[in-house]
Amino acid sequence: MPKVAESTVRRLSLYLRFLEEFEGQGIATVSSGALASRGGTTSAQVRKDLSFFGSFGKRGLGYPVPELADRLREILGLKRRYRVGMIGAGKIGSALVQYRGFRQRGFDIIAIFDSDNSKIGRQWNGLTVLDVNTLERELSKHPIDMAVLVTPAEAAQPVADRLVGLGVKAILNFAPVQLAVPDDVVVKTVNLALELETLSYALASRN
């Protein structure tokens, strides 16, 4: 398994999306240049990204759309579905549960937890919000592959520790904190305020 930069992985996901579009339009082959212009990068970058994993194209012709899409799904681990648990039934959690992009891509939210009594027992998109105190019991019965953390900042680390204890190996974290986890657990933190701050910096620095 080659060691590949995160930036490369993100681009592969984008390429896959474009390939699926092309597939829907009945396009059979695509050149690195076409993929590049669709994705705001360069043809050399596309070829280099793919070359980490093998050689999928035909010189003079390009890449076969369905085959390359399939290989990318395999590389990205998207040829299966993932069971996802969400911890935190707040506003962002609510939006994410209803977000179709997740299910479309193979991520099924199968349980939601919260600590707030006024939320526990509510129906959310067909799921009953469970008491976070029952996390261990519920996830032992119905294990998950990934967790989405949408708790307040102070609750995030303790919950992450419990998830790690339950064997969860992947966490998507929306709480604005840096989570400490063992090396074999992968965490991706999305910090929405921070994204606005990079815009603010960009505006401030170009005057």
Next chain:
Amino acid sequence: MPKVAESTVRRLSLYLRFLEEFEGQGIATVSSGALASRGGTTSAQVRKDLSFFGSFGKRGLGYPVPELADRLREILGLKRRYRVGMIGAGKIGSALVQYRGFRQRGFDIIAIFDSDNSKIGRQWNGLTVLDVNTLERELSKHPIDMAVLVTPAEAAQPVADRLVGLGVKAILNFAPVQLAVPDDVVVKTVNLALELETLSYALASRN
């Protein structure tokens, strides 16, 4: 104005958050090492990041917490408030409007637009959802500094074009598309499904 990597800017935002925490605890000075361990990086990285903008510390002692926080706010353009318009009154938009982190950091959502008649006129967190057809008229009356795009994929580019025409120079884009904008407009795209896919890759590649 020095040319600085985006990764550096993101870390500066994190440092600012930690400094504000320290400030709340009445801590007067902090070393690069303390900031680093709080932020999951190294002391050399912290010092290098800061050195792009000047020299703020005292050897043997560290950095004065309130002064450094203030300088970071200045560098990041956070010593003012920003007027933010949101286009798209869907689930994610709803969550973002109510998200306190934005206002806390100086970003005030002052208008929401949608094209759906069943949403137009509704009250959202004290704001009336406006018809996106009136975008030009409303934003001429009440200009914005930044826009948050939470439309469906196919609406994003046309709306972005109109925003650019109105002089908007910064866009935070949640639609899963690559926006084309002039060089003097800065776009930050957040693609939630893509974040899960990087997790999926991480799981798939370490077996």
Next chain:
DNA sequence: GTAACTTTGTGAAATGTTTCACAAAAATGC
């Protein structure tokens, strides 16, 4: 006041990522 310790600021080295440039392979045109 002096010695020992701490910590910054920063060139230089190491490492990582993107771009270049071109040979090799295949397709196309005539």
Next chain:
DNA sequence: GCATTTTTGTGAAACATTTCACAAAGTTAC
């Protein structure tokens, strides 16, 4: 079938970012 065109795959070069390592400056202890 041969010349021309297209396009991949990939080392090498260019560029970018992080880490190292250490002198300089300041603090602390006595």
